[in-house]
Amino acid sequence: IDNDHAICQGMQTLLEGWDCQVVSAVSLEDLERQLDPAKSPVDLILADYHLDNDENGVDVVANINGRRHCPAPVVMITANYSNELKQYIRELGYLLMNKPVKPLKLRSALNHLLRG
Secondary structure (H helix, E strand, O other): OOOHHHHHHHHHHHHOOOOOOOOOOOHHHOOOOOOOOOOOOOOOOOEEOOOOOOOOOHHHHHHHHOOOOOOOOOEEEOHHHHHHHHHHHHHHOOOEOOOOHHHHHHHHHHHHHHHH
């Protein structure tokens, strides 16, 4: 989930190159047009922290996982380097990655979360 279409497309291309099945969305509403967040199989959610219309990735992910029987692991991506945000994301149990996201670091994080 990222409000930038180009980032969604780039991330989808990268992940599909690793044989991942990807649904990218620019908002919660966009995601809901493509699947049912409560019932669709999801191994992992990648979300940007800063979205449009005063939304943030934490609230969107909380909405999605709040509907799910089993919450999906989350990787929160942000250009915000504040210690307060880092602490907040960690307290939620999410993995935080700062932009720019390096593909090898992302792949390592995904492998860790999906095995764990």
